[in-house]
Amino acid sequence: MATLQKELNRVHLDEQNPAVTEEKAILFDSSRCSGCKGCMVACKTWNKLPSPLELNSQKEGWQGSLQCPYDLGPNTRLTITFNEDGADRMWGVNWAIGRRACMHCTDAGCVTVCPSGALYKNEFGMVSYDREKCIGCSYCKGACPFDVPRHMGTDDLSGVSLRINKCTGCPDRIAHGMDPACVSTCQPGALMFGNRDEMIKIANERVAVLQGKGFDKARVYGIDEAGGTHVIYVLKYGIEQYELPENPSVSGLTAASEIMKPVLGVGSIALAAGLGLCFLRGVGYKRDELRYDEVNHDVIDVETGEVVKHIDKEAGER
Amino acid sequence: MAKVRFIQRHSLLTRIVHCTIAVACVWLMISGLFVFIPPLAAASPDLARFMKITHRIVGVIFICMPIFGAVGSPGGVKAFFGKYLRKWTPEDFEFLKKFVPYMLSPKKVHMPDQDEVKSGQRFADGMLVIGGVMMAISGMALWLGTTVCPLPAGVLTVMRFLHDLFFLVMVVFVVAHIFLGAGIFQPYRGGTVKLMFGNGQVSEANALYHWGFWAREELEDGKNVVVKTVPDEDRKRISSKASLGTEPDATAKLEEAPQD
Structure with a gap:
């Protein structure tokens, strides 16, 4: 498998199939998801991400929920969320099944703050990374409005082995006309992959159907959020059941930190000029x-x- | 032979602590640039990773050294705060008012006498202390919060902002501190660098120029005054740093000056 993957990665996208360079997106239809977690297994398998095998060994611990792992982690790029709204009722549960992974934003804060250029947006519009370039600063973690990036090697105090780990969108598979690993294994067809415009069209049609069936809060998520994400959601229930922010945006502090770089540049020049002038004025002083x-x-x-x-x-x- | 008077201004412990912090601070600034300036990290991720690791090791030294100094001399800490947190005199305000004109025209603008720590020093060093503490807190949060003690993303964002903000503050005040303390600015030339990177002594003439009130108190007291004998031909060489005393104070220590 490893050899095959390396071979696949070597093929240059544009030479092979220029048509796949169009903007792509994953469509997640929560109304179709059965919560089987096959996508999580496929993700771990394709990306060779281990899971702890010991009983109840997930770091987050047992939460009394089907949602396990409870959150993304150093070796978990994708997790399925379960929200049991209405659990206080005698019967009838609005069991909202969601998906938590990188949203592949157009306005990707993680890409903006990455100092080494490890994080980048690829030709499909997906946010990918070159782990060899990652210096483990973890700035991406704070810049993501969805709190997605996780890092491997966090148990190492020296930080030597700290490296980002998050969904890449499987660009190696896409480049060869394949679906991302998670999409390829989805049995009920809750996950789809294709051109972003087409995915949005399908999502809108599906929401119309759901609303027609009485799911008033059904909506599409990701068309405009964070500049437009490359994971489009069909939300069957209200957004509050899906661990998604209503208005995802990069923190103002992150933007302010970015402004400091040119400020430092200009300030350094001004400081050097000012001190240089003082130096010249002091020459010959007795x-x-x-x-x-x-x-x-x-x-x-x-x-x-x-x-x-x-x-x-x-x-x-x- | 001529007699030259010096005042012992800084102890050995103070100089060791300052020297270590100074070197650590410069290294932290250089290594921090590899994260702060994207092209540097992008050009060589391996070097950036190495810098990141040294940033942490040196950061520990930067934090531990003042603690070591405080433990080694609790009285020194008390004296330090006493010097820096004292009430401002009219001369202190005058000093600050004249500071920029003086820097731009040192031959014409004359500064008022000052106590042991000039008002400008108090302000600048205070900013360095505040900046250093904030850098230490935010740096530790960024380090431990991304490794063994995970912090929420929002907290990390705030810490990163503070780390960047106080980096700018530190750059301004550290560079200015070096410019003056190392004597790059000519009126400050002639021995100020030795106060921290030498024997910790300041010549009488220099002391009278920089810290008039303090120098006269020390010379009257005589406790920290060191008298050195130097060859007559060396007196001119030291002229900007020292003056010939009259009769040295009886309590002053007599030392042979190094023949360098």
């Missing part, structure tokens, strides 16, 4: 050599012997 006669409280010019200042102690001078 001052009289003074000494202090502590008996008579006189400050005396050494060369001339002249008293330049008398300290009147009785008057309170120092």
Whole structure:
């Protein structure tokens, strides 16, 4: 498998099939998802991401939910969320099944803040990365409005092995006309993959059907959020059941931090210029050599012997 | 032979702590640039990773050294805060008011006498202390919060912002501190660098120029005054740093000056 993957990766996309360079998207239809988690298994299998095998060994611990792992992790790029709204009722549960993974934003904060260029947007519009370039600064974690990026090697205090791990959108598969691993294994057809425009069209049609069936809160998510994501959601129930922010946006502090780079550049030039001017103005400076006669409280010019200042102690001078 | 008076201004412990922090601070700034400036990290991720690791090791030194100094000399810490948090005198305000004109025209603008720590020093060093503390707190949060003690993404964003913000503050005040302290600015030339990177002594003439009130108090007290004998031909060489004393104070220590 490893050899095959390396071979696949070597093929240059544009030479093979220029048509696949169109903007792509994954469509997740929550109304069709059965919560089988086959997509999670496919993701781990294709990307060789291990899972702990010991009983109840997930770091997050047992949450009393089908949602396990409970959150994304160093080796978990995708998890299926389960929300049991209405569980306080005697019967009838609005069991909302969601999907948590990278949303592949158009306005990707993680790409903006990545100092080494490890994170980038590929030709499909997906946010991918070159792990060899990752320096483990973890800035992407704070910049993501969906709290998605996770890092491997977090148990290493030195940070030597700290590297990003998140959904890449399987660009190696896409480049060869294949669906991302998660999509390829979805039995009920909740996951689809194709041109983004087409996925949005399908999503809108599906929402219309759902609303027609009485699911008033059904909506499409991802068309405009974060500049337009490359994972489009059909939400069967209200958004509050899907661990998704209503208005995802990159934190203002992240933007402010980015502004500091040009500020530092301009400030450094200004500082250098200012100090350079001071230096030039100070060239040739000479001052009289003074000494202090502590008996008579006189400050005396050494060369001339002249008293330049008398300290009147009785008057309170120092 | 001529007699030259010096005042012992800084202890050995102070100089060791300052020297270590200074080197650490410069290294932290350089290594931090590999994360702060994207083209540097992109050009060589391996070098950036190496810098990141050294950033953490040196960061620990940067944080531990002041603690080591405080433990080694609790009285010194008390004296430090006493010097920096004292009430501002009219001369202190005058000093700050004249600072920019003085920097641009040191031959014409004359500064007022100052106590042991100039008002400008108090402001600048205060910014360095605040900046250093904030860098230490935010740096530790960014380090531990992304490794063994995971912090929420929002907290990391705030810490990153603070780390970047106080980096800018540190750049301004560290560079200015070096410009003056190392004597790159000519009026400050002639021994100020030795206060922290030498024997910690300041010549009488220099002390009277920079910290008039403090120098006169010290010379009257005599406790920290060191008298050195130097060859007459060396007096001119030291002229900007020292002056010939009259009769040295009885309590002053007499040392042979190094013949360098």
